[in-house]
Amino acid sequence: MKKKxxxxxxxMAVSPLLFSFCGFYVSKADGTLKxxxxxxxxxxxxxxxxxxxYNDFTGDTKDFAMVVPVPVVLRKADIKVVDQSIFQKLNxxxxxxxxEYYDENPCNDYxxxxxxxxxxxxxxxxxxxxxKVAGARSSVxxxxxxxxxxxxxxxxxxxxxSGLKTWLLANGYKIPANAEEVLDPYIKSNLKFFVVxxxxxxKQKLNSNFLRPIQISFNSPKFMxxxxxxxxxxxxxxxxxxxxxxxxGRVESTNYRNVNIASNKKIPLFVQKNFGAFYANLFTxxxxxxxxxxxxxxxxxxxTPVNPMKCDPCVGNPPTEQDLVQGGVxxxxxxxxxxxxxxxxxxxxxxxxxVHFTRLHFRYNRESFPQDLMFQVTPNTENYQARYIITHPAxxxxxxxxxxxxxxxxxxxxxxx
Numbered sequence: 001m002k003k004k005x006x007x008x009x010x011x012m013a014v015s016p017l018l019f020s021f022c023g024f025y026v027s028k029a030d031g032t033l034k035x036x037x038x039x040x041x042x043x044x045x046x047x048x049x050x051x052x053x054y055n056d057f058t059g060d061t062k063d064f065a066m067v068v069p070v071p072v073v074l075r076k077a078d079i080k081v082v083d084q085s086i087f088q089k090l091n092x093x094x095x096x097x098x099x100e101y102y103d104e105n106p107c108n109d110y111x112x113x114x115x116x117x118x119x120x121x122x123x124x125x126x127x128x129x130x131x132k133v134a135g136a137r138s139s140v141x142x143x144x145x146x147x148x149x150x151x152x153x154x155x156x157x158x159x160x161x162s163g164l165k166t167w168l169l170a171n172g173y174k175i176p177a178n179a180e181e182v183l184d185p186y187i188k189s190n191l192k193f194f195v196v197x198x199x200x201x202x203k204q205k206l207n208s209n210f211l212r213p214i215q216i217s218f219n220s221p222k223f224m225x226x227x228x229x230x231x232x233x234x235x236x237x238x239x240x241x242x243x244x245x246x247x248x249g250r251v252e253s254t255n256y257r258n259v260n261i262a263s264n265k266k267i268p269l270f271v272q273k274n275f276g277a278f279y280a281n282l283f284t285x286x287x288x289x290x291x292x293x294x295x296x297x298x299x300x301x302x303x304t305p306v307n308p309m310k311c312d313p314c315v316g317n318p319p320t321e322q323d324l325v326q327g328g329v330x331x332x333x334x335x336x337x338x339x340x341x342x343x344x345x346x347x348x349x350x351x352x353x354x355v356h357f358t359r360l361h362f363r364y365n366r367e368s369f370p371q372d373l374m375f376q377v378t379p380n381t382e383n384y385q386a387r388y389i390i391t392h393p394a395x396x397x398x399x400x401x402x403x404x405x406x407x408x409x410x411x412x413x414x415x416x417x
Contacts, residue, residue, distance in 0.1 A: 039087050041215075042244045042251070043328035044223055044377055050328030052215040054087045061198040061211060067164075068194040072218055073143045073155050081149035081212040082326050089323055090243045092316040094299035094359040096261070096386035098275045099313060103394040103410075106402035140167045143192060149212060150203040154195040158187055215328060225373040240362040245329050250380040251358040253295040255371055261296045261361070262286055266389045268414070275388070283361070292368035299359035300384040305332070306353075311385055319357075329355055356381060 041052035055066070144155040158164050164187055196214065225242070244251035252258045262282060271278045287294065303310045305321040325333050332353055362373070393410055397403070 038238070039091070039241045039243070040225070041086070041090070041327050042225070042242060042375075043246075043330070044244065044251070044375075045247050045331065047219045047221050048217070048330075049220055049223075050215060050217045050330060052082060052086070052213050052328055054084070054213050055211050061203055061209075062200060064198050064211065066196040066214075068196070068216075069191045070155070070194045070216070070218065071191060071220060073192055074194065074216060074218065076144075076146045076148065078217045079146065079148045079153060080215050081151065082215050084210055084213050086323060086326050087213065087243075089316070089319060090327070090359075091241070093311075093314070093318060094243065094357065094385075095315065096279050096298055096388070097311075097313070097315040098272065099387055099389045100272075100392065101389065102392045103406070105394040105396045105398065106406045107396070107398055107400040140164070147199055147202065148214075150199055150206060151214065152197045152199045154197075156193040156195055157190075158193065164193060217328070217330075223375045223377070225375065237363050237365050240364065242358075242360040242362070243327070244358040244360065244375075245324070245327065246356050246358075246377045247331065247352050247354045248377050248379055248381075249356050250297075250300045250378050250382070251360065251375050252378055252380075253360070253373060254376050255374045256369070257290070257294045259286075259290055259294050259296055260384060261298050261386045263384070263386045264389065266391065266413075269390055269392070271388075272390055279386075279388070283363075287363050292363070292365075295373075296361045297358070297384055298361050298386045299357065300380075300382065301357055302354065302381060302383075303357040304353060304355045312383075312387075324355055 039054040041050075043050040053068070139159050141157045141159070142154055143157050144153075146153045156164075156167070158167070194216070198211065242251075267278070283296070287296070299311075301310050303318055303324070305324070310318045319327070321332055332355070362369075391413075394406065398407055
């Protein structure tokens with residue numbers, strides 16, 4: 001039977017850091033699996049972090065396994081599964097949008113339509129996973145073991161730099177040739193490893209063939225998303241969509257340039273039939289123009305449930321309070337006074353229910369992204385969205401002086417667009 005193991009993200013340096021759902025696949029088959037696009041939800045306030053990882057694994061769930069480097073031994077209460085629809089909702093809502101406007105017929109007795117409508121600113125584990133393998137027992141230790149939802153979870157620790165690689169190989173997994181190169185600095189940081197495998201008995205209780213996203217919580221003074229581990233099995237560029245939520249404002253990268261994707265551009269009518277291809281081409285061209293090492297902003301807005309305006313225009317329903325809580329925005333829920341994990345947070349919980357949503361789009365490879373992603377929460381609350389405008393021409397009889405002028409201007413506009 002083929003076994004596939006997905007190793008995602010990693011933590012660098014001595015301090016606890018965040019991780020990315022971007023990694024390399026290994027398997028017992030000769031074929032290789034590639035990781036092209038990743039999605040992750042980051043929720044950050046003070047030192048507390050909630051990370052939700054999207055999994056698009058397809059195939060026999062008996063073949064699925066995943067390893068995530070983590071800074072501490074996670075408690076069972078720090079791990080949960082959520083409905084995968086949250087990712088679709090966030091993507092649909094914050095994705096670049098096509099806007100349609102219509103010219104008024106100037107020959108009618110109506111006030112001339114204003115085209116310039118710009119947006120406002122402003123599990124019992126298998127023996128193979130137990131570590132009871134000759135040569136691996138001495139270097140890998142099981143720190144904790146849980147069943148969460150449809151998953152069996154182990155927390156492992158490795159005492160030597162080659163510990164994880166030894167453990168994987170001892171269990172019959174084939175890893176990419178350059179895996180040790182990218183694993184080594186993470187393992188030297190003495191991190192724990194969050195190992196996930198499907199519990200078939202628990203899985204059968206669900207009426208779904210999909211594996212639900214996994215969400216973990218922990219405290220860390222660092223706000224970072226390692227991506228270099230995800231390049232181990234890459235055969236080209238990889239895309240990463242980050243949905244970030246804070247109380248204060250926009251999330252930005254601190255070690256790569258932050259650039260707003262081109263927006264509010266008037267585009268030809270024929271683009272309407274293939275807007276997806278249009279945006280993909282626009283993104284690629286701007287990515288090359290910006291020398292590739294850049295963080296693109298595609299959406300930023302206050303999405304607090306009581307805020308009536310969250311986009312201009314909206315392409316879907318805004319995330320509800322229930323959606324936000326499911327995505328990890330804990331401050332919208334009731335305060336858990338039995339949780340002492342935030343007692344060392346530098347910033348006190350002032351009871352604010354403000355929620356600011358940032359969507360960042362990265363395309364990276366070994367050459368253009370030599371460093372892991374580092375972030376900061378900023379006080380910038382300016383609204384932004386990737387928006388592209390189609391204006392349909394006026395219809396009806398245009399045989400009047402104003403209509404003739406309009407037709408001349410329309411010709412010039414089409415030439416320009």
